[in-house]
Amino acid sequence: MKIGFDVSQTGSSKAGCGYVADALITALTRMDMENTYLLYPFFGGDFRDPDALKTTRQIDRRGVRRIPIGRSAEEGRRFWAEMTPDKEAALGRPDIIHANNFFCPTGLSHARLVYTLHDISFLRHPEFTTEENRLVCFGGVFKAAMHADAIIAVSDYSRRSFLDVFPHYPADKIAVVHLGSRFTPDAPADPPPDMARRFRPWGFWLSVGTLEPRKNLRRMLQGYAEHQQAVKEPLPLVLAGGKGWMEDDLEAYIHQLGLGGDVVPLGYVSDAALAWLYRNCYAFVYPSLYEGFGLPVLEAMSLGAAVVTSSVTSLPEVGGEAALYVDPLDTSDIARAFSALAHDGGLRERLKARALVQAEKFSWEQSAARTLAVYRQLMEGVRPLP
Amino acid sequence: MALIAVDLTPMMPGGENGGVKILTLELLRAFQREAEGDRFLLLTASWNHDELAPFEGPGMTRLMVMEKERTGAAMLDRLPGRAARLVRRLAAVLRRRTPRAMAPRRRLLSSRGVDLLFCPFTAPNYFEPGIATVAVIHDMQHKDYPQFFPQKEIDIRNVFMADVRAKASRIICISEHVRESVVRHLQADPDRTHVVYNCIQTRLGADIPREERDAAMADLGIHRWPYMFYPANFWPHKNHRMLLTAYGIYRHRHPSRAVDLVLTGALEAEERLLKQAVDRMGIREQVHFLGFLPEATLDMVWQGAAFLVFPSLYEGFGIPVLEAMSLGKPVLCSNVTSLPEVAGDAALFFDPRKPEEMAAAMERVAGDAALAETLSARGRDRADLFRAERMVAGYLNVFREALGTPPAYDNAVSGVFEDGWTGEEVSVTFGAGPEEGRRIDITLAAPADIPGGRRRIAAVMGGRTLFKSRLARGETRVFSVPISGAPGEIALWISPTFQPAECGMGPDNRRLGLQCRTCDLIAPGSEKISLWKGA
Incomplete structure (x- = not known):
């Protein structure tokens, strides 16, 4: 079977969805030598990466081909607006198209459509995103609800939420495939010199994520400030994550809280730096x-890493018994978590040990195998009449 | 007692104009009922002249000023409905005509003794200097939701919104929300903008067995x-x-x-x-x-x-x-x-x-x-x-205010897209100034690769032709026009115009004339005012 795969967001400045696509296609093409994979560096008319041709995932293996269609924004919009048999031919006539970054093609006549559902936050908290982004996400998910032959939800939480909003969608066509970590504990870990110079191992708190309102950075900072007032020598808080949206004045807010010297925004960091930070943080707060x-x-x-995270949405599904949970709306609760860890080294050690055990339940190999099973099931089934 | 011309040319048959048409027809009905003493001249087009026949009566007459065009139709058919709606609203800005045919338009209203031009469909297409102009702005959606519009439509909307700002004595906004948006995005003078709410429709609520x-x-x-x-x-x-x-x-x-x-x-x-x-x-x-x-x-x-x-x-x-x-x-x-x-x-x-x-x-x-x-x-x-009487009183009030104050124009050039291309008409408005020695300098260029031969240019001020000229391909020239101290407008017509899309020059299907490089208002004893600085 020929599998068409959206790699449009796997370029050099990738965020959540791009990492998922990147890791998944890498694992799939490593594990599955039988099928052909067609990679699309341009996919849909929105979210265009101008450097897609140069920086998106390339896989040098027999049976893997890149098909760059829609190089200009104009051409992209026109090509992806509505599929036709000719366009499917131009895409290499895939048997399956796996859309994984919100955009959902319609009008497919040969290919079956697999759609990765990340989340529906924009339907419950539209205030967390820009209107432009919200429209693109909703457009894609709405079309997927009408046209996807199978949906892969990244968590049971996302699956349930989707079915709440689109109760008509057949529940048996939506599978849960968890994500994996691209880091392994036994990989060599040379500290990148700039990080090691700036931060002492176990001498800093860490938080990670694109700077956007959904990440709740402001309440975390308030909780951190509250905790800080109660301790003599507080550890600094390192923020690793690229600029997102609606948090342009975050630095001003940090100063307003009087945290100028203690909070260190690093911006977008390399994988090596990120791994070092995860490994050497006192605890990871999210x-x-x-x-x-x-992820x-x-x-x-x-x-x-010892992990503090929220007790809401999909997070308990990922953290299991291994995280310290907080109510994300309650800054005092966040402050208490900082303090509990700071004062209780034993708690930290227990969380660290459990973390490794919990993480072993997830892997990209496992995710790829489940994804492949969805593809196979779909190909074996009879295509439902439109 | 005033003679009010109502520009209805952008009104299309059926529902294409959406709520704007409903409001406009409601206003006409209300004017008939409530506007004692005023007379109305409805400027119609071939595609709506008959539909407007029922309004004909004492105090309200129709005048057909535009006929269906052959050139535009093909382009409009290819645009999605919403785009077509707006482009049609702008038909007058984009239409193709020879300067000779256009020139009398500048006397259309004054020769009939019109006191005020009312533009319920926004664009002041029939603007004449010296005649008060009142335009209605229904929304500024292209500013808040640009993703719902093709780029070309945003360009066009920007051009005609700027035109409204420069020429309208008063702008009527249909809600406070729109007014805030107009003041914010157009930097329109708040004192020249007014909110008049739409009214309840009299068209509904019939007894049906x-x-x-x-x-x-x-x-x-x-x-x-x-x-x-x-x-x-x-x-x-x-x-x-x-x-x-x-x-x-x-x-x-x-x-x-x-x-x-x-x-x-x-x-x-x-x-x-x-x-x-x-x-x-x-x-x-x-x-x-x-x-x-x-x-x-x-x-x-x-x-x-x-x-x-x-x-x-x-x-x-x-x-x-x-x-x-x-x-x-x-x-x-x-x-x-x-x-x-x-x-x-x-x-x-x-x-x-x-x-x-x-x-x-x-x-x-x-x-x-x-x-x-x-x-x-x-x-x-x-x-x-939201009774109709309130709405009519609101509109008539604004008309009175517009009639009672001398027209004031922005120093502005309109009809030029952001990339410097003109449509077929460029309009330069200017406010009052010193009587002696003022002039407008406008630099126009005919790029060497434009299709067609020489461009003809005609300049008209107050219904009077100032000059006619030609510009060869590859040529750039400064046109200098002396003006008096009174506020007014110079209109330049350019022919022929072309659509790049129809000439195999990419997806651009705007109708384009020449490149406008600069446009300055020069007055003795003060710094020159740059109305257009080039793209």
Whole structure:
């Protein structure tokens, strides 16, 4: 079978969805030598990466081909607006198209459509995103609800939420495939010199994620400030994550809280730096308001970090028994978690040990195998009449 | 006593103009009833002259000033409905004519003794210096939701909004929401902008005998009522996909008791997508697509409604909300843009981005008769605030103010796109200044690669031709025009114009004339004022 796969967001400045696509296609093409994979560096008319041709995932293996269609924004919009048999031919006539970044093609006549559902936060908390982004996400998920032959939800939480909003969608066509961590605890871990120079191992708190309102950074900072007042020598708080949206004045807010010297925004960091940070943080703090999965939690655990995260949405599904949970809306609760860990080294050690055990329940190999099973099931089934 | 010209040329047959047409016709009816002493000259076009015949009477006459064009039609056919609607609204800005044919237009109003030009469709196409101009702005959606418009349409809207700003003595906004947007985005003088609310439609609420209604409903394929109703074209800001999503949730929760959903309006591609969705959702029997309806049928469909659901993401006003209130139908509507201002305390609001919240609102009003009764009563009370007399008085007041103050124009150039290309007409307006020694310098260039031969340019000021000239391809020239101290306008007509898309020059299908490099207002003893600095 020929599998067409959206790699459009796997370029150099990838965030959540891009990491997922990147890790999944890498694992799939490593594990599955039988099928052909067609990679699409341009997919849909929105979310265009101008460097897609150069920086998106390339896989050098027999049976893997890149098909760049829709290079200009104009051409992209026109090509992806509505599929036709000619367009499917131009895409290499795939048997399956796996859309994984919100955009959902329609009008497919040969290919079956698999759609990765990340989350529906934009339907419950539209205030967390820009209107432009919300429209793109909703457009994609709405079309998927009408046209996807199978949906892969990244968590049971996302699956249930989707079915709440689209109760008509056949529940048996939506599978849960968890994500994996791209870090492994036994990988060589040379400290990148700039990080090691700036931060003492176990001498800093860490939080990770694109700077956007959904990540609840402001309440975390308030909780941190509250905790800080009660301790003599507080550890600094390191923020790793690229600029997102609606948090442009975050630095001003940090100063307003009087945390200028203690909070260190690093911006977008390399994988090596991120791994070092996860491994060497005192604890990883991630009180997000809404997640479809919560990849940073798993990544932190896979490198043995003690994790504080929210008790809401998909996060308990990922953190299991291994995280310290907080109410993300309650800044005092967040402050208490900082303090509990700071004062109780034993708690920290227990969380670190459990983290590694919990992380072992997830892997990209396992995710790829489940994804492949969805493809196979779909190909064996009879295509439902439109 | 004034003679008021009303530019109706952008009005299209059918429902293409949306609420703007409804408002305009309502205004004309109200002017007939209420505007004692004033006379109205309706400027019509071949495609609406007959439709406007019923308005002909004492104090109101028609004058056909535009005929169907051959060149434009092909282009309009290729544009999606919404784009076509706006481009048609702009037909006069984009049309192709020779300077000779255009020149008399500048005396169209003054030669007939017109005192004021009223532009209910916004663009001041028939502007003449010295005659007060009042334009209505219905929305600034292209600023808040640019993603709903093709880039070209945004360019065009920017051009004609700038034109309004420069030329209109007064701007009427149909809500405070629009007025704020106009002041913010256009930097329009707040003292020249006014809010006049739309009024309740007199077109609805007829007594329809029961048998007649039942038969007509059956013809429409409706066998169960009451239902929830959403009258809106399938434009993206109308948010139909979210409505269907919410309706699916509501229906799922109340499989046996849920009321049907009735939609009117048209737009082919999106309607196809929505119908497909309804099929996939298994609610084909419960969701009715009635298309564009004539007024009498619409009235009947309104009467069969249990309540209005209005999930729009953007409104300048929201006429259906008024319609529902006046008919005593409960209103469920979005809590954004102008809608809270219009619906006041007489609606159940929801966030139009949250389908579950919308579904809960449907549930509440469908299941709670007391709530429905309260909303209905409040709606009727509130509708009283939007009586036609109030609206007409508001418009006539603004007309009086415009007539009572000498026209003041911005120092501005309009008819030039952001990239420096002109349309076929460039208009330079200027305010009052010193009597001696003022001039306008405008630099025009004919790029060497434009199709066609030399460009002819004619300049007209106050109905008088200033000069005619030619510009060869590859040539750039400064045209210098002396002006007096009075405020006024110079219009330049350029011919021929071309559409790059039709000449194999890419997707651009604007109609273009020349490149405008600079335009300056020069007065002795003061710094030159740059009206256009080039792209």
